[in-house]
Amino acid sequence: MFNSLRQVGGFLLLMTLITGILYPALVTGAAQLLFKDAANGSLVMRDGKIVGSSLIGQSFHGEGYFHPRPSAAGKDGYDGAASSGSNLGVATKSLNDTIAERAAAARHDDQPVPADLAMASASGLDPHLSPAAAAYQIDRVAQARGLPRERVEALVQANTEGRQLGFLGQPRVNVLALNLALDDIARAEAKP
Amino acid sequence: MNSADLIQILFFAVALLLLCPLAGRYLQAMLAPDRSGALALPERIVYGTCGVDAGREQNWAEYARALLLVNAGGIALLFAILRFQHLLPLNPSGLPGLSWHLALNTAVSFTTNTNWQSYGGESTMSMFSQAFGLTVQNFLSPATGIAVVLALVRGLVRRETANVGNFYVDMTRSVLYVLLPLSLLFALLLVWQGVPQNLEAAVSASTLEGAQQTLVQGPVASQEAIKILGTNGGGYYNVNSAHPYENPTPLSNALQLLAMLSLGGGLVFLFGRMAGDKRQAWAVFAAMMIPLAIAVGCAYWAESQGNPFATPAGVDPALANMEGKEVRFGTVSSVLYAVFTTAASCGAVNAMHDSFTALGGLVPMVMIQLGEVIFGGVGSGLYGMLVFALLTVFIAGLMVGRTPEYLGKKIEAREMKLAVFAALIPMPLGILVIGAFAIALPAGVAGLANPGPHGLSEMLYAYTSATGNNGSAFAGLTANTEFHNSLLALAMLIGRFGPIVPILAIAGSLAAKKRIPPSAGTFPTHGAIFVALLIGVILIVGALTYFPTLALGPVAEHFSTLAGQQF
Numbered sequence: 001m002f003n004s005l006r007q008v009g010g011f012l013l014l015m016t017l018i019t020g021i022l023y024p025a026l027v028t029g030a031a032q033l034l035f036k037d038a039a040n041g042s043l044v045m046r047d048g049k050i051v052g053s054s055l056i057g058q059s060f061h062g063e064g065y066f067h068p069r070p071s072a073a074g075k076d077g078y079d080g081a082a083s084s085g086s087n088l089g090v091a092t093k094s095l096n097d098t099i100a101e102r103a104a105a106a107r108h109d110d111q112p113v114p115a116d117l118a119m120a121s122a123s124g125l126d127p128h129l130s131p132a133a134a135a136y137q138i139d140r141v142a143q144a145r146g147l148p149r150e151r152v153e154a155l156v157q158a159n160t161e162g163r164q165l166g167f168l169g170q171p172r173v174n175v176l177a178l179n180l181a182l183d184d185i186a187r188a189e190a191k192p
Numbered sequence: 193m194n195s196a197d198l199i200q201i202l203f204f205a206v207a208l209l210l211l212c213p214l215a216g217r218y219l220q221a222m223l224a225p226d227r228s229g230a231l232a233l234p235e236r237i238v239y240g241t242c243g244v245d246a247g248r249e250q251n252w253a254e255y256a257r258a259l260l261l262v263n264a265g266g267i268a269l270l271f272a273i274l275r276f277q278h279l280l281p282l283n284p285s286g287l288p289g290l291s292w293h294l295a296l297n298t299a300v301s302f303t304t305n306t307n308w309q310s311y312g313g314e315s316t317m318s319m320f321s322q323a324f325g326l327t328v329q330n331f332l333s334p335a336t337g338i339a340v341v342l343a344l345v346r347g348l349v350r351r352e353t354a355n356v357g358n359f360y361v362d363m364t365r366s367v368l369y370v371l372l373p374l375s376l377l378f379a380l381l382l383v384w385q386g387v388p389q390n391l392e393a394a395v396s397a398s399t400l401e402g403a404q405q406t407l408v409q410g411p412v413a414s415q416e417a418i419k420i421l422g423t424n425g426g427g428y429y430n431v432n433s434a435h436p437y438e439n440p441t442p443l444s445n446a447l448q449l450l451a452m453l454s455l456g457g458g459l460v461f462l463f464g465r466m467a468g469d470k471r472q473a474w475a476v477f478a479a480m481m482i483p484l485a486i487a488v489g490c491a492y493w494a495e496s497q498g499n500p501f502a503t504p505a506g507v508d509p510a511l512a513n514m515e516g517k518e519v520r521f522g523t524v525s526s527v528l529y530a531v532f533t534t535a536a537s538c539g540a541v542n543a544m545h546d547s548f549t550a551l552g553g554l555v556p557m558v559m560i561q562l563g564e565v566i567f568g569g570v571g572s573g574l575y576g577m578l579v580f581a582l583l584t585v586f587i588a589g590l591m592v593g594r595t596p597e598y599l600g601k602k603i604e605a606r607e608m609k610l611a612v613f614a615a616l617i618p619m620p621l622g623i624l625v626i627g628a629f630a631i632a633l634p635a636g637v638a639g640l641a642n643p644g645p646h647g648l649s650e651m652l653y654a655y656t657s658a659t660g661n662n663g664s665a666f667a668g669l670t671a672n673t674e675f676h677n678s679l680l681a682l683a684m685l686i687g688r689f690g691p692i693v694p695i696l697a698i699a700g701s702l703a704a705k706k707r708i709p710p711s712a713g714t715f716p717t718h719g720a721i722f723v724a725l726l727i728g729v730i731l732i733v734g735a736l737t738y739f740p741t742l743a744l745g746p747v748a749e750h751f752s753t754l755a756g757q758q759f
Contacts, residue, residue, distance in 0.1 A: 003243060004257075004258070004261060006242065006243050007242045007243055007244055007258070007261075007360060008258075008261045008262055008265045009265070010241050010242035010243065011238070011242045011244075011262060011360060011363070011364075012262065012265050012266060012269055012328075014238055014241055014242065015328055015331065015332060015367060016269075016324060016328050018367070018368075018372070019327055019328050019330075019331040019332075019367065019372065019418075020323055020324035020325070020327055020328040021323075021324065023327070023372060023375065023376070023414060024323045024327065024411045024414040024415075026376060027376060027379045027380065027383075027389055027411070027413060027414040027417075028389050028390065028391065028411060028414070030376075030380055031379070031380060031383040031389035031390075031413060032389070032390065034380065034383070034384075035380075035383045035384050038383055038384060038385070038386045038387070038388075039383050039388060039389045039390055039413075040388065040390050040392070040395075040409070041388045041390070041392075041395060041407055041409050041437070042386050042388075042440075043395065043397070043407075049398060050395060050396070050397040050398070051397055051398060051399060051400055052397045052399055052400075052405060052407075053397070053407050055386050055436040055437060055440050056405070056407060056436055056437070057436075058397075058399040058400070058401075058403070058405055059399065059401065059403060060400070060401060061401065062401060065400070065401070069519070078405065079405075079406075080397075080405045080406045080407045080408060081314055081315060081394070081406040081408050082312065082314070082315060082430070083312070083314065083429050083430045083431040083434075083435050084312070084430055084431060085431060085434070085515075085516040085544035085546075085547060085667070086515065086516065086544075086547065087516070087544055087546040087547060087641055087642075087666070087667045087668035088515070088546070088547060088641065088642060088668065089546060089547060089548075089550075089553075089642045089646035089649075089668075089749070090499045090500075090501070090513065090515070090547070090548075090549050090550065090753060091501075091550065091644065091645075091646055091749050091752060091753045091757070091758055091759055092642050092643065092644075092646060092758065092759060093758040093759060095515065095547075096499070096501040096502065096505070096758060099499070099501070099502050099505060099507060099515070100502075100505035100506070103502070103505050103506040103507050104505075104506065107506050112503075112506055112507060112508035112509075113506055113507050113508060114507075114508050114510070114511060115498075115502065115507050115508055115509070115510070115511040115512065115513075115514040116511060116514045116519055118502065118505075118507045118514075119499075119502070119507075119513070119514040119515035119516075119517075120515060120516070121434075121514075121516070121517065121518055121519070122431055122434035122516045122517055122518050122526075122541075122542065122543045122544045122547075123429075123431045123434040123435045123436060123518060124431070125431075125435065125436055126436070126518050126519055126520075127436055128518070128519035128520055129519060130511060130519050132508070132510070132511070133519075163196070163442065164441055164442040164443045165443065167196065167199050167200060167203065168200065168442035168443055168445070168446050168525075169441070169442020169443075169445065169520050169521060169522070169525055170442070170519060170520060170521065170522035170525075172519045172520050176400070179400055180400070183400065
């Protein structure tokens with residue numbers, strides 16, 4: 001009896017030391033050494049301040065910014081400390097009413113709205129738009145910023161990532177990177 | 193199906209065919225009985241410290257007792273850490289201790305390799321709890337699965353002995369030589385793709401529009417790696433691998449998909465090597481790959497249909513059902529992940545299954561209900577599958593009137609009774625009986641997020657996931673109540689130890705038998721007929737048991753959707 005207790009206790013204690021302390025410590029050390037930026041959350045800096053992470057979506061409401069997907073994270077969406085999807089089913093009326101409202105609000109020129117602009121992401125923190133959803137907003141952003149349409153279109157192009165390794169995942173546009181590029185243009189023009 | 197999606201699906205089929213035999217070779221090298229030199233030092237230190245005589249093997253009852261003691265100790269330790277996390281270090285956000293029922297549910301959940309989470313990680317767990325509490329069980333629970341399958345395979349291949357191995361030796365080798373090195377490598381690959389690994393609890397950012405955003409971080413990659421490799425599935429964040437910090441790129445997603453199935457598939461080939469007959473492994477592997485491919489096809493078709501209510505509202509149907517899906521993954525990667533994670537008893541998710549179409553959500557549920565044997569959890573998939581193999585040779589034996597044999601061992605009344613107990617009782621007990629209490633009582637129904645048949649699906653999925661030790665969810669259900677936390681914990685215990693104990697008894701009983709040489713009347717267990725029969729038995733047991741409930745949930749939802757009915 002005493003021997004089997006010693007075995008269980010010793011084993012659990014030792015495994016806690018190895019897998020609970022040694023293992024995360026090793027990974028942390030190696031990660032900080034090899035991939036410092038990624039290991040610290042791929043933060044985006046502007047004027048010495050952290051403005052977000054290139055991996056985490058954030059809210060944009062202004063007419064001159066590309067708007068991200070609807071988000072169910074937190075009360076107002078894009079709450080980094082409360083990731084969440086809506087978890088509502090396809091046959092649930094409250095979901096479909098919300099989708100219809102969002103589609104009506106975003107719709108212009110009688111073009112159907114890209115699905116990712118009307119439907120909330122899984123994480124509530126999706127940093128991307130589909131290329132179609134970005135293209136759908138070019139006119140509004142160009143007008144609000146007083147920029148030629150082609151210029152904004154070229155920015156969207158430049159910020160579109162293809163499938164990884166040529167075949168994995170989906171083509172996508174990083175919203176924060178795109179909006180930062182728009183602000184860069186505004187800044188460059190403000191300085192004569 | 194568009195060609196880009198087809199290429200991704202084919203890529204995973206080919207990659208699994210190449211990777212799983214390789215993993216089998218690695219497993220054999222790492223779990224091999226004799227090791228000397230520097231590599232043997234770590235395991236010797238463990239045996240020395242714990243007072244384990246590595247040379248002394250155990251009979252099945254001793255093996256089972258050691259297993260149950262380590263698991264009970266693990267539950268107690270994790271319960272204490274979670275209950276009192278506010279008194280422990282590495283809690284910079286000052287998170288309070290967990291309620292007794294959430295601590296109990298979580299302790300059982302991580303120890304049984306379920307990793308059902310009634311909580312959102314970023315708002316509930318301190319770094320101490322995540323790393324020193326949860327991560328430890330993430331290693332020990334798949335190691336327990338490997339230990340049980342090693343004992344069962346030894347029972348099949350050994351002759352006239354009472355011994356099935358030494359539990360502590362099997363556990364130690366699984367952790368030190370299999371799970372730990374692979375996790376280290378995998379964690380670094382994930383960091384390379386963008387998964388954080390640091391000791392900051394959270395970073396505050398001021399967004400371009402001047403709002404404040406809290407970016408919760410910490411040792412994410414180290415937990416993520418073993419979460420996937422050990423088919424645990426318990427995420428660092430609430431939304432699991434849909435969170436861009438847990439699964440930032442299509443490549444990290446692909447690596448997770450392969451890592452999820454590689455050890456479960458590798459164990460099949462380890463079994464072939466131990467049995468000295470690789471054809472046996474390929475037959476079992478085929479019985480896993482074929483249902484997996486069918487499930488991917490069905491779920492892909494269902495999700496591609498999209499949301500029929502959105503198109504008339506002015507939404508472009510081109511991207512199909514994007515509710516609860518991430519842009520970087522789209523339909524095909526989300527469907528692959530949903531099927532792999534439920535096939536593998538992993539339970540990580542990269543899309544919200546609750547928001548899938550009715551039939552798209554039916555597929556993952558069915559994958560769990562088939563008994564988590566299509567690859568299945570690390571270890572638990574193969575030992576479950578081998579029990580189905582015993583049922584299959586028994587049914588084949590009934591057809592021709594011969595005593596069934598598997599790998600030269602006669603399968604007799606005692607083994608059959610135990611196999612029936614392991615395969616047919618725990619799952620229906622947890623899903624249908626305990627699930628029925630949950631759906632019948634007001635305290636259970638109170639947590640549903642969706643009305644109508646989808647509400648039943650939500651509840652059915654929860655008890656299916658818990659009993660199958662999967663851990664994924666139709667996450668709309670608010671499960672963090674005394675009622676659900678306790679009942680789900682009970683379902684998880686039944687689903688885990690209900691099969692393990694009789695399976696170890698089968699191992700003991702088979703090990704004691706003679707091995708009889710194959711004769712002209714022996715039913716070969718490496719051919720296409722055996723594979724077809726085995727798949728048939730798995731499908732019939734799964735389908736017949738749960739079809740009536742599925743008809744009231746997802747199937748009813750599908751047909752009412754077709755008729756334009758919302759709830």
